[in-house]
Amino acid sequence: MTNIDLRGLTKRYGPDTVVDDVSFTVEPGQVTGFLGPNGAGKSTTMKMIIGLAAPTRGSVTIGGRLYGDLPAPLTEVGVLLDAGAVHGSRNAYDHLRALAVSNGLPRRRVDDVLARTGLEGVAGKRAGRFSLGMRQRLGIAAALLGDPRVLIFDEPVNGLDTDGIRWIRELLRSLAGEGRAVLVSSHLMSEMAQTADHLVVIGQGRVIADTGIAEFLRAGGEGTVLVRTPELSVFALHLTSAGATVDTRAGALVVSGMTSDEIGKLAVYHDIPLSELTPQQASLEDAYIELTKDSIEYQGAVT
Numbered sequence: 205m206t207n208i209d210l211r212g213l214t215k216r217y218g219p220d221t222v223v224d225d226v227s228f229t230v231e232p233g234q235v236t237g238f239l240g241p242n243g244a245g246k247s248t249t250m251k252m253i254i255g256l257a258a259p260t261r262g263s264v265t266i267g268g269r270l271y272g273d274l275p276a277p278l279t280e281v282g283v284l285l286d287a288g289a290v291h292g293s294r295n296a297y298d299h300l301r302a303l304a305v306s307n308g309l310p311r312r313r314v315d316d317v318l319a320r321t322g323l324e325g326v327a328g329k330r331a332g333r334f335s336l337g338m339r340q341r342l343g344i345a346a347a348l349l350g351d352p353r354v355l356i357f358d359e360p361v362n363g364l365d366t367d368g369i370r371w372i373r374e375l376l377r378s379l380a381g382e383g384r385a386v387l388v389s390s391h392l393m394s395e396m397a398q399t400a401d402h403l404v405v406i407g408q409g410r411v412i413a414d415t416g417i418a419e420f421l422r423a424g425g426e427g428t429v430l431v432r433t434p435e436l437s438v439f440a441l442h443l444t445s446a447g448a449t450v451d452t453r454a455g456a457l458v459v460s461g462m463t464s465d466e467i468g469k470l471a472v473y474h475d476i477p478l479s480e481l482t483p484q485q486a487s488l489e490d491a492y493i494e495l496t497k498d499s500i501e502y503q504g505a506v507t
């Protein structure tokens with residue numbers, strides 16, 4: 205099984221250390237979300253993985269080998285770095301066929317990846333006329349051409365509409381489901397929460413968290429549940445007696461220490477009508493912001 209292994213990876217540009225002693229492993233069969241604010245060093249790390257930037261220190265291997273030592277890189281690692289990097293005057297089919305031919309890949313792979321990315325219907329269209337979403341699909345088709353065990357996507361959902369985002373999410377999940385190692389960067393926690401099995405968070409070039417998504421959710425205070433009821437104070441007392449911690453906020457209860465399921469049962473038991481019972485996703489975003497707040501380069505002024 206092929207993984208990506210980064211050990212003490214460091215990149216300096218002049219006086220700036222933009223990637224600082226980064227170590228983590230991207231495991232097969234998982235989507236690893238690579239998360240960090242703008243300028244955190246995600247793209248630079250990805251470029252070092254595929255030999256587009258040379259590490260100042262440290263190393264990164266794919267299945268135990270340096271990218272530069274892979275005999276047929278396209279069949280081992282698929283990469284989407286910049287979806288705009290397509291020859292505008294070529295049609296999608298020719299673009300992929302040229303890639304396949306120059307890398308010694310069978311031509312049927314072009315049809316396979318066009319089908320997988322839903323581009324069959326526009327394969328004859330010039331890529332220069334493609335929408336951002338179609339260019340993104342074409343970039344992904346190229347990444348999949350060699351049927352690689354490892355995939356690296358830099359901010360693949362940037363600028364996409366809801367359908368495009370959902371499509372990429374499902375694709376990433378299915379690629380991991382096939383046993384591939386998938387590394388995907390984003391600056392949006394909400395995006396990663398829905399896609400990743402594992403999270404690596406970086407800020408100012410350093411790893412601040414390397415954790416399973418479930419652990420991150422637990423540590424981030426998942427378990428806060430918003431409850432609305434006409435019997436606010438009575439139910440708050442029941443909840444506290446049952447061991448929960450309760451805050452009253454804007455006419456609602458914010459409950460921690462109990463799941464929404466337990467809260468629902470408690471309400472039924474005490475015959476309390478509920479008008480809302482919502483597990484709070486916001487706490488996830490909060491946990492991420494809390495984690496990265498010291499590493500954001502340029503914070504907006506708070507007035």
Ligand SMILES: Nc1ncnc2c1ncn2[C@@H]1O[C@H](COP(=O)(O)OP(=O)(O)OP(=O)(O)O)[C@@H](O)[C@H]1O
Binds near residue numbers: 240241242247248391
């Ligand atoms: N070739 C370069 N020369 C000098 N500085 C660079 C170079 N490439 C990147 N940097 C700097 O390194 C830092 C990290 O950039 P990088 O693009 O890796 O971050 P990122 O996490 O991918 O952010 P974004 O989401 O904004 O792309 C930034 O401060 C950037 O200005």
